[in-house]
Amino acid sequence: MRYAMAVDTRKCVGCSDCVVACQTENNVPIGFCRDWVVEVTDGTYPQLEMEIRSERCNHCVNAPCVRCCPTGASHFDAGGIVMVTHNDCIGCGACIASCPYDARYPHPSGYVDKCTFCIHRLKNGMAPACVDVCPTKCLYFGDLDDPNSEVSVVLRMRKSKTLIPEAGTEPQLYFLI
Amino acid sequence: MALADIPLSFPGGMAAGILAIAALYYIRGRENDYKTAVRITPFLTPFLLILGLFALFIDLRHKLFFWQLYTNIKLQSPMSWGAWTLLVITPVSFIWCALHIKDIFPKWDWKFKWLYVLEAFFNKYKKTFAWVMLIYAIILGIYTGILLSAFNARPLWNTSILGPLFLASGLSAGAAATLLLSKDAKERKQFARIDLVMLGIELFLIIHMFMGFMASTQVQIEAARLFLGGQYTMSFWIFVVIIGMIIPAILEIMELGRYHIPVLIPAVLVLFGSLMLRFIIVYAGQVSRWLY
Numbered sequence: 001m002r003y004a005m006a007v008d009t010r011k012c013v014g015c016s017d018c019v020v021a022c023q024t025e026n027n028v029p030i031g032f033c034r035d036w037v038v039e040v041t042d043g044t045y046p047q048l049e050m051e052i053r054s055e056r057c058n059h060c061v062n063a064p065c066v067r068c069c070p071t072g073a074s075h076f077d078a079g080g081i082v083m084v085t086h087n088d089c090i091g092c093g094a095c096i097a098s099c100p101y102d103a104r105y106p107h108p109s110g111y112v113d114k115c116t117f118c119i120h121r122l123k124n125g126m127a128p129a130c131v132d133v134c135p136t137k138c139l140y141f142g143d144l145d146d147p148n149s150e151v152s153v154v155l156r157m158r159k160s161k162t163l164i165p166e167a168g169t170e171p172q173l174y175f176l177i
Numbered sequence: 178m179a180l181a182d183i184p185l186s187f188p189g190g191m192a193a194g195i196l197a198i199a200a201l202y203y204i205r206g207r208e209n210d211y212k213t214a215v216r217i218t219p220f221l222t223p224f225l226l227i228l229g230l231f232a233l234f235i236d237l238r239h240k241l242f243f244w245q246l247y248t249n250i251k252l253q254s255p256m257s258w259g260a261w262t263l264l265v266i267t268p269v270s271f272i273w274c275a276l277h278i279k280d281i282f283p284k285w286d287w288k289f290k291w292l293y294v295l296e297a298f299f300n301k302y303k304k305t306f307a308w309v310m311l312i313y314a315i316i317l318g319i320y321t322g323i324l325l326s327a328f329n330a331r332p333l334w335n336t337s338i339l340g341p342l343f344l345a346s347g348l349s350a351g352a353a354a355t356l357l358l359s360k361d362a363k364e365r366k367q368f369a370r371i372d373l374v375m376l377g378i379e380l381f382l383i384i385h386m387f388m389g390f391m392a393s394t395q396v397q398i399e400a401a402r403l404f405l406g407g408q409y410t411m412s413f414w415i416f417v418v419i420i421g422m423i424i425p426a427i428l429e430i431m432e433l434g435r436y437h438i439p440v441l442i443p444a445v446l447v448l449f450g451s452l453m454l455r456f457i458i459v460y461a462g463q464v465s466r467w468l469y
Contacts, residue, residue, distance in 0.1 A: 064329050070256035071245040090245050091238025094256045100330035100467045110239035164467045166394070167329055 002144040003079040003117055004172040005131070006151050006160060007054050011138035014039055014052040018130035018139065022056075025118060025129035032105045034115040035130055051177075054130065054139065057082060057103040057115035058163065058171030065095035065104065073111075079143065080172065081119055086111040100167045117141070144172075185233045186321040186455045187350075188225035189263075190343055191448075193318035194351020195222050196270060198371070200311035204304065211367065213359040216277040221354060222270040230263060255324045262320055266313045272299055273310060318344035321455070325462060333400035333465035336389055339458070342382040346451045349375035353447040356440055365440055369429040372447060376426045379454075383418070400465035409461045417457060421450015 014037045022028060022035050035056035042049045059082050066074045066082060073088035074095050084095075089111035096104045096112060107113040118128035126132065131139040142149030151174075160174040199215045202208060208215045237243055247264065251257040276299055278285050287293050299306055322343030325334035352372040359365050390401035403409045425443035432438045 067253045068256065068327055070251055070254045070260060071249045072251060073245070087242065088245055089239055090242045091240070092236070092256055093238070094254070094328075097463070098328045098330050102466075106238050110242075112238075164469050167467055169329075 001079040002172070003059065003081055003122075004142070004144045004151050004155075004174060005056075005117070005128075006140040006154050006158075006174040006176055008136075008138040008140070008154075008158075008176040009051050009053055010176065011136045012037075012052040012054055013136055015135060017133050017135055018054050021129040021133035022115070025121075026116070028113075029108050032107070032113070034103075034105075034113070053175055054134075055101070055103075055163070056130070056173065058101055058169065058173040059115075059117065060172065061170035062168060064098040064100070064169060068094045068098045070094065077119060079117075079122075081117050082114070083116055083119065084112055084114060086113075100164055100169065101171075185229045186324075186343065186459070187452050188232075189229040190318055190321045190347030190451065190455070191350040191354065192222040192225040192229070192266075192270065192347075193314045193321070193344070194347035194349070195219055195225075195354055196266070196273070196310055196351075197314035197318065197348065198351050198355065199273070200307040200314060203307045204311065211355075211364050212280075213361065213364055214355040214368065216280045218351070218355045218358055219270065219273050219277070220281065223267070223274060226263065226267045226270055230267065233263075255320060255327045258316070259320045259324055262313055262316050266310075266317050269306075269310050269313060272306070276300060276303065315344065318347040321347065325458065328462075330467065331462045331465055332394075332396040332467065333390075333403065333458070334462040335397070336386055338382055338386045338389065342379060342386065343455070345375050345378045345382060346454055349379060350448055350451040353444040353451075356444040366433065369432050369440075369443070372443070373426055373429045373433075376422050376429075376447070380418070380422055396465070396467050399468070400461075403461050403464060408464070409457055412453070413457050413461075416453040417450050420446055421453055422447075425450070 016037050018035055019033055019037060023033060026034060028034055035054060038053045038055055040051045059080055061080060063076070063082050066076060070092060071088050071090055073085045075083055075085065077083040091106060091110045091112060093106065093112070096106065104112050104114045121128060127141050131141045140151045140154045142151035144152055146152060154176065155174055158176045160176050162171040162174055165171065195218050199219045202211045202215050234240065234243060246257065246260040249257065250261065276296065287296065319340040322339035322341070326337055326339040328334050349372050352368045352375060356365060356368045356372060359368065387401050387404070390397045404413050425446040428438050428443040432440070432443070
């Protein structure tokens with residue numbers, strides 16, 4: 001099993017519903033977020049091109065945060081999901097410094113927190129909160145090892161990219177372009 | 178991260194330098210030639226290491242869980258290496274001081290018999306002990322740099338030269354500490370020489386670090402530009418390179434010649450330079466990032 005997510009940058013309108021859904025579902029403290037929206041505008045008016053990306057932890061195959069964690073609190077869970085065990089985390093911040101995507105934040109309770117692909121929902125057969133709530137249905141989630149999963153199909157049909165693949169992290173968050 | 182690294186890195190690096198020099202001279206049988214370096218300067222190290230450990234602890238956000246560092250061994254994590262190295266080198270520095278405590282307090286009495294037994298035991302195997310101290314001091318010195326260079330996400334830190342650079346900086350700070358404390362002219366001359374060699378190595382490594390950056394990918398070129406015209410240019414080249422390396426090097430060369438220079442000046446400048454080097458690299462590294 002290899003969980004992955006694909007974000008359709010052509011369909012995303014940057015409404016930030018995914019951010020609010022995540023904050024509500026996961027009780028993210030005020031002032032922090034596990035996912036966020038990036039808008040990139042290229043060109044000069046009137047020849048403009050815009051890319052809107054809903055970003056979150058890339059659940060990398062070669063995750064630097066897991067490698068540099070001194071206690072093993074950061075680890076790979078089922079399906080390659082990068083997780084933090086809160087009571088194993090000492091809050092040293094090494095993982096925050098090691099993440100090229102800045103996907104982690106220090107939770108006010110002391111441990112480091114990040115996107116979990118809503119693992120608690122996956123266990124009950126549901127999709128992550130951000131995927132379920134998206135009004136334009138631009139988020140695709142599923143198992144890459146299953147050729148018939150939504151994400152496998154859409155990644156076969158469309159051109160896609162990952163963020164900073166040259167960092168060698170093998171990110172599993174794909175952006176359809 | 179930012180706060181911990183300076184107090185951990187500077188006292189840690191300096192302690193590593195002092196202990197490595199002490200162990201090396203003891204192993205080579207030069208204990209009587211360089212009494213201060215082997216017997217007196219190491220008395221600074223327990224304080225430095227405890228200061229470093231305390232700073233590391235203060236910087237943890239989940240403080241009461243700190244013990245998890247010592248229920249795990251993670252070979253891929255420099256932080257884990259550092260925690261275990263500190264666990265070895267701190268008692269080693271205490272024992273080394275205990276073995277030489279009579280040089281500072283001649284009438285020292287251990288009071289308990291078992292402490293005398295322990296002292297005799299360590300004195301018997303002092304050479305082996307010095308080897309352990311040398312190896313762990315070098316690991317500690319390199320660790321202060323490797324901790325940063327393991328972070329692929331911060332291009333400025335992501336160069337393996339940082340390990341040897343911080344080790345050389347620690348050794349020069351250690352030599353400067355002996356230079357400050359020694360009253361023996363011959364020993365001072367020798368440590369001015371050691372300091373000079375270390376400063377030369379540091380300059381060499383700094384130049385090579387920037388050569389490597391400039392020949393590397395765009396993100397590392399951007400990282401190097403922080404120091405070559407960017408926001409850290411003045412502080413780095415003036416405080417670290419000119420005040421912390423070139424001026425003390427010139428003063429030490431003059432000292433080795435026939436001029437008499439108050440030893441306080443180059444020694445304090447070297448310590449200042451070593452502190453600033455770590456300060457600036459830690460802060461600038463967090464500014465450098467991948468672009469996307």
